Amino acid sequence: MRIVCPKESLAEGIGIVQKAVSSKSTLPILEGILLEAYDSKFKLTGNDLEIGIECFVDADIREEGSVVLNSKTFGDIVRRLPDSEVFIEVKGDNLVIIECANSHFEIKGLSATGFPALPAIKQENSFKISQKLLRDMIRQTIFSISLDENRPILTGSLIECNEGTVTMVSMDVFRLALRKSTLSEEVNDFSVVVPGKTLNEISKILQPVDDEITVYTSTNQILFDMGNCKIVSRLLEGKYLNYKSIIRHDAETRIRVNVKSLLSSIERASLVASADNKHPVKFDIKDDKMIITSNTEIGAAREELNVETTGKELQIGFNPRYLIDALKVIDDEEAEITFITNLLPCTIKPVEGDDFIYVIGAVKI
Amino acid sequence: MRIVCPKESLAEGIGIVQKAVSSKSTLPILEGILLEAYDSKFKLTGNDLEIGIECFVDADIREEGSVVLNSKTFGDIVRRLPDSEVFIEVKGDNLVIIECANSHFEIKGLSATGFPALPAIKQENSFKISQKLLRDMIRQTIFSISLDENRPILTGSLIECNEGTVTMVSMDVFRLALRKSTLSEEVNDFSVVVPGKTLNEISKILQPVDDEITVYTSTNQILFDMGNCKIVSRLLEGKYLNYKSIIRHDAETRIRVNVKSLLSSIERASLVASADNKHPVKFDIKDDKMIITSNTEIGAAREELNVETTGKELQIGFNPRYLIDALKVIDDEEAEITFITNLLPCTIKPVEGDDFIYVIGAVKI
Numbered sequence: 085m086r087i088v089c090p091k092e093s094l095a096e097g098i099g100i101v102q103k104a105v106s107s108k109s110t111l112p113i114l115e116g117i118l119l120e121a122y123d124s125k126f127k128l129t130g131n132d133l134e135i136g137i138e139c140f141v142d143a144d145i146r147e148e149g150s151v152v153l154n155s156k157t158f159g160d161i162v163r164r165l166p167d168s169e170v171f172i173e174v175k176g177d178n179l180v181i182i183e184c185a186n187s188h189f190e191i192k193g194l195s196a197t198g199f200p201a202l203p204a205i206k207q208e209n210s211f212k213i214s215q216k217l218l219r220d221m222i223r224q225t226i227f228s229i230s231l232d233e234n235r236p237i238l239t240g241s242l243i244e245c246n247e248g249t250v251t252m253v254s255m256d257v258f259r260l261a262l263r264k265s266t267l268s269e270e271v272n273d274f275s276v277v278v279p280g281k282t283l284n285e286i287s288k289i290l291q292p293v294d295d296e297i298t299v300y301t302s303t304n305q306i307l308f309d310m311g312n313c314k315i316v317s318r319l320l321e322g323k324y325l326n327y328k329s330i331i332r333h334d335a336e337t338r339i340r341v342n343v344k345s346l347l348s349s350i351e352r353a354s355l356v357a358s359a360d361n362k363h364p365v366k367f368d369i370k371d372d373k374m375i376i377t378s379n380t381e382i383g384a385a386r387e388e389l390n391v392e393t394t395g396k397e398l399q400i401g402f403n404p405r406y407l408i409d410a411l412k413v414i415d416d417e418e419a420e421i422t423f424i425t426n427l428l429p430c431t432i433k434p435v436e437g438d439d440f441i442y443v444i445g446a447v448k449i
Numbered sequence: 450m451r452i453v454c455p456k457e458s459l460a461e462g463i464g465i466v467q468k469a470v471s472s473k474s475t476l477p478i479l480e481g482i483l484l485e486a487y488d489s490k491f492k493l494t495g496n497d498l499e500i501g502i503e504c505f506v507d508a509d510i511r512e513e514g515s516v517v518l519n520s521k522t523f524g525d526i527v528r529r530l531p532d533s534e535v536f537i538e539v540k541g542d543n544l545v546i547i548e549c550a551n552s553h554f555e556i557k558g559l560s561a562t563g564f565p566a567l568p569a570i571k572q573e574n575s576f577k578i579s580q581k582l583l584r585d586m587i588r589q590t591i592f593s594i595s596l597d598e599n600r601p602i603l604t605g606s607l608i609e610c611n612e613g614t615v616t617m618v619s620m621d622v623f624r625l626a627l628r629k630s631t632l633s634e635e636v637n638d639f640s641v642v643v644p645g646k647t648l649n650e651i652s653k654i655l656q657p658v659d660d661e662i663t664v665y666t667s668t669n670q671i672l673f674d675m676g677n678c679k680i681v682s683r684l685l686e687g688k689y690l691n692y693k694s695i696i697r698h699d700a701e702t703r704i705r706v707n708v709k710s711l712l713s714s715i716e717r718a719s720l721v722a723s724a725d726n727k728h729p730v731k732f733d734i735k736d737d738k739m740i741i742t743s744n745t746e747i748g749a750a751r752e753e754l755n756v757e758t759t760g761k762e763l764q765i766g767f768n769p770r771y772l773i774d775a776l777k778v779i780d781d782e783e784a785e786i787t788f789i790t791n792l793l794p795c796t797i798k799p800v801e802g803d804d805f806i807y808v809i810g811a812v813k814i
Contacts, residue, residue, distance in 0.1 A: 154747070157720065157721070157747055157748075160720045161717065161720050161721075164713065164716055164717045164720065165717070166713070180748075186714075186752060186753040186754065187714070187717055187750070187751075187752050188750070188751040188752070188753075189717075189721065189748060189749070189750050189751075190748050190749040190750075191721070191747065191748035192746075192747065192748055348529065348531070349551075349552070351529055352526065352529045352530070352552055352554075355522065355525045355526050355529065356522070356526075356554065356556070381557075382519070382522055382556065382557065383522070383545075383554060383555050383556035383557055384554070384555040385552070385553070385554050385555075386552075386553040386554075387551060387552050387553070388551040388553075389551065
């Protein structure tokens with residue numbers, strides 16, 4: 085293999101595929117990046133067997149071939165090279181020469197033969213979505229993914245295409261986060277569950293731009309196709325919980341509230357909570373006032389907020405962490421919160437439309 | 450005690466004195482900030498018995514008094530308050546009321562009686578220096594302070610006033626860093642050794658501005674007086690090493706080099722060094738070229754640099770970490786490096802003047 089490519093695009097490609105490279109593996113080859121130069125194309129691949137990412141980098145191919153280089157060493161070197169053309173050549177015994185301006189490196193590589201190939205995806209279903217929207221949908225739901233490995237299906241997010249809308253849902257025992265969007269074209273109905281780790285890595289790669297990406301799914305795999313860059317991940321097996329049964333549409337008390345003000349008040353009130361973060365904050369809703377209080381061994385906090393109330397007076401308690409997580413990702417200025425009784429969860433929704441729903445379980449006060 | 454003050458100045462004052470508060474102490478009072486309102490002045494004090502910081506905050510004193518509040522709780526609350534007037538009142542049993550807009554806190558405080566007073570300094574010697582210059586002098590020498598507790602005197606920096614100049618020196622077994630500056634007025638000759646921890650905290654408080662601060666020293670203490678804010682620290686006991694004997698002025702080989710280019714080359718060459726960072730980089734100086742090489746089990750690196758050479762050809766090895774630390778803090782575009790033999794340390798100096806000197810021991814190659 086012998087190629088020449090600009091340092092910037094090479095560094096960018098490495099940055100992307102590194103998100104799929106194990107930093108600590110028992111197999112040295114899984115700590116590597118596969119470099120392949122064939123058919124006038126230069127491709128980088130990272131694959132930790134959970135997620136695989138391949139990325140094409142513009143390069144001048146002078147001799148075809150392939151090699152695997154340790155991801156950390158290769159990335160650290162390329163990032164520090166001067167902004168110029170980088171020359172990469174594989175000599176005998178997988179010795180790799182990297183040259184750029186007055187810098188010359190010789191790095192021991194590994195044979196490409198042992199590198200695990202990315203699984204081919206039978207493209208059964210697909211939908212198109214802008215990078216920005218998918219990025220927002222992940223950000224606005226990912227925090228509710230369960231960390232409990234005893235219920236593996238909840239360690240991922242549901243992606244559901246149904247009647248022209250795509251819905252992303254995450255939940256654990258205490259809360260649910262849902263984000264919905266209309267698709268620009270009709271697609272087959274289907275649903276899959278994507279591991280939280282995959283979504284986390286993808287959200288770092290996605291840019292806040294309007295460029296569309298295509299998402300393909302098969303029974304076991306999902307492929308995010310960004311053109312020059314493809315991300316493949318396994319899916320979680322099993323059936324996701326019937327999340328619709330958790331979302332209630334009735335309400336005895338409704339408040340309309342400024343999201344940022346409520347967030348600040350809860351954050352302050354939770355400051356007197358001890359480090360274990362188990363002390364609830366209490367809402368006292370009466371007339372058009374909401375009093376938020378918290379009492380612990382450290383002291384007491386009391387916050388007063390103007391809200392628009394409809395329905396009954398209510399006193400209810402919540403884990404402040406769960407409220408904060410949800411309020412932080414809402415971009416709308418105002419939101420509606422509905423309550424049934426002080427034993428049942430509350431529901432946070434947009435004032436208009438149904439783009440998002442957060443359900444948060446009440447705690448005893 | 451009852452006071453009112455703007456949130457911003459209170460938060461700023463807390464941020465400063467927190468640098469002298471233990472985060473984990475066996476004595477709860479040492480995790481606290483002392484609040485004192487006397488003689489129309491509102492003062493915050495933090496003191497971990499090594500460093501003490503007091504800071505005056507503009508406030509309207511409505512009733513004199515004092516109390517100690519847990520530093521983390523107090524700081525977290527104030528930082529999150531809305532940008533408005535903060536009202537603080539101490540009730541019976543040291544219960545502290547904090548109010549701001551619609552937020553109300555009641556925090557359990559401690560009696561001010563048990564708080565350790567800042568030591569009074571017998572102001573024997575002093576000099577004036579701009580915040581920016583002192584900040585630079587610390588940044589440009591602090592990294593050479595020894596971490597070896599077996600030679601406690603080297604865990605601090607020497608500050609020496611002599612014949613109208615102030616010199617700061619740090620050293621360990623492998624290297625020395627010296628930064629010198631002319632004083633604007635004549636002062637007594639004296640020298641003290643300031644703990645590295647103190648310098649580290651002070652450099653975070655100092656701003657890159659021309660405002661002058663006054664440094665006072667006595668036998669055991671040093672006081673940095675910034676007007677509204679005073680920092681007191683103990684000094685290290687004992688005599689500092691005779692650093693002048695380490696600085697050689699003779700040279701067999703001299704090079705003049707671009708600092709940033711040399712830094713980049715060494716950083717790249719050291720990338721093939723293994724994690725233990727013990728692999729030397731080798732300089733090969735011949736004619737007006739310097740070849741920097743590094744060879745490890747990972748691979749080999751070779752960098753070529755144009756330099757202006759005077760004197761003999763030379764091959765010499767260094768720990769790249771020590772060279773990088775020194776080159777990173779040099780603000781000059783070019784520097785001169787002098788060598789005697791490949792067994793003796795090199796000296797890095799400005800091309801003109803003697804504002805800084807770095808001495809770095811050679812390693813066997």
